[in-house]
Amino acid sequence: MKAWDAVKSFALFWYGFVVGDDWMIAAGVAVALGVTYGLQTDSVPAWWLLPLVVVAVVAVSLRRTNRRDARGRASSPS
Amino acid sequence: MGGGTFATTFLASVVEAVEMVAIVVGVGSIRGWRSTLIGAAVGFVVLVIVGGALGTALTALPIDVLRLVIGALLLIFGLQWFAKAVRRVAVKGFAGDQEDEPPTEAGETRLGLDWTAFVLSFKGVLLEGLEIAFIVVTFGAAAKQLWLGGIAGGAALVLVAGLGLAFRGSLRRIPRSVLILVVGLLLTTFGTFWAAEGLGADWPGGDAALPVLLGFYSLVAAMFVALQRRQIFGSAREATT
Numbered sequence: 001m002k003a004w005d006a007v008k009s010f011a012l013f014w015y016g017f018v019v020g021d022d023w024m025i026a027a028g029v030a031v032a033l034g035v036t037y038g039l040q041t042d043s044v045p046a047w048w049l050l051p052l053v054v055v056a057v058v059a060v061s062l063r064r065t066n067r068r069d070a071r072g073r074a075s076s077p078s
Numbered sequence: 079m080g081g082g083t084f085a086t087t088f089l090a091s092v093v094e095a096v097e098m099v100a101i102v103v104g105v106g107s108i109r110g111w112r113s114t115l116i117g118a119a120v121g122f123v124v125l126v127i128v129g130g131a132l133g134t135a136l137t138a139l140p141i142d143v144l145r146l147v148i149g150a151l152l153l154i155f156g157l158q159w160f161a162k163a164v165r166r167v168a169v170k171g172f173a174g175d176q177e178d179e180p181p182t183e184a185g186e187t188r189l190g191l192d193w194t195a196f197v198l199s200f201k202g203v204l205l206e207g208l209e210i211a212f213i214v215v216t217f218g219a220a221a222k223q224l225w226l227g228g229i230a231g232g233a234a235l236v237l238v239a240g241l242g243l244a245f246r247g248s249l250r251r252i253p254r255s256v257l258i259l260v261v262g263l264l265l266t267t268f269g270t271f272w273a274a275e276g277l278g279a280d281w282p283g284g285d286a287a288l289p290v291l292l293g294f295y296s297l298v299a300a301m302f303v304a305l306q307r308r309q310i311f312g313s314a315r316e317a318t319t
Contacts (some may be wrong), residue, residue: 017193018151020158029153033146033273040278047279050270051291054157055298061161062302066309 024064028057087217087227091234093285094209097268098235099242101152101202104261107249108159109195117196121203129211134224136215141208146276148201149269155198156265163259164299168306170255198265205272210235259299267292 019026032053039046106114129136210231218227249257271281271288281287 017197018154020154022158022161025157025161026154029150029157029273033150033277036274036279037277045279046277047274047281047287050153050274051294054153054160054266054270054295057157058161058164058298058302061157062164062306065161065165066306 022061022064025057025061028053028060032057083217083223083226084230087213087230088234090213090217091210091231092238094206094213095235095238097288098202098206098210099238100264101206101268102199103242103246103249104257104264105195105198105202107246108254108258108261109192109198113192113195114199116191117199118203120196121200122207124200125204125207125211128208134215134219136208136211139208141212142276142278144205144208144276145272148205149272149274149276151201151269152198152265153269153273155194156262156267156269159258159262160266160295160299161262163255163262164302164306166255167259168303168310170253172253172256202268207235263292263295263299266295 032050036046036049039049102114102118128139132139214227214231215224218224252260267288270291275281283290
């Protein structure tokens with residue numbers, strides 16, 4: 001059981017370390033890299049894709065945090 | 079002939095050294111220096127071992143795979159800092175305030191190390207150091223003056239690292255929220271550049287695309303800060319009326 005706890009704790013550490021508190025950022029980057037790879041293997045220049053995804057990912061991350069904050073304010077007793 | 083080899087290797091190495099030092103100084107200013115410098119030192123030791131063991135066979139290393147892995151991780155870290163910093167700057171403004179806390183070693187801490195600082199610094203030194211080693215081997219071996227290329231690459235690294243150390247003190251005057259935004263933008267820029275290169279994409283203008291990319295992300299950050307401020311202060315006004 002101790003070994004399982006150690007494995008779990010190790011996995012959680014690396015998840016928290018790489019993915020952080022917004023999994024959507026890591027997921028967005030992974031999808032963008034996959035699409036860039038697909039375009040490059042089809043000989044389509046794809047250098048422009050990642051910068052556009054960066055803008056979209058930051059926009060979505062900010063929107064998610066703003067909504068979460070707004071929900072928090074609405075549910076907290078005044 | 080020797081002067082040409084030295085100048086070419088030195089100038090090409092300066093570009094890579096600037097990228098390396100920008101990451102180390104930026105991360106150290108935000109996360110604290112101890113773990114950052116340990117990460118840089120370990121990265122340098124690994125670099126020396128790999129370089130010493132492989133010698134001129136260094137160019138056989140799969141540099142594109144390294145670029146992709148390191149670039150993807152820098153991009154994920156950079157984007158997290160980018161988004162957080164936009165929110166902080168929107169609230170505190172670009173001038174910051176007196177409550178800005180000094181750099182601390184907070185975060186994923188194990189074995190007494192801040193692993194975010196350690197890994198970012200380690201990766202920056204290892205990847206950029208390998209690129210300098212490639213430049214030295216490529217230009218030095220082509221001119222049959224590997225020793226001269228080595229001196230040029232080493233001189234570039236020492237010069238840029240010295241400048242980085244000399245100016246790191248002045249970073250303390252920059253408000254912490256702005257510093258996080260700047261480092262987030264730098265990590266996002268390098269991450270984008272290396273990850274795309276690792277996948278085989280060719281940037282228009284090569285390394286010259288880096289400042290363009292940084293400028294683009296800076297404009298995007300300014301736009302997001304303005305939008306966030308409008309949202310925050312707009313809803314605050316609505317709440318008071």
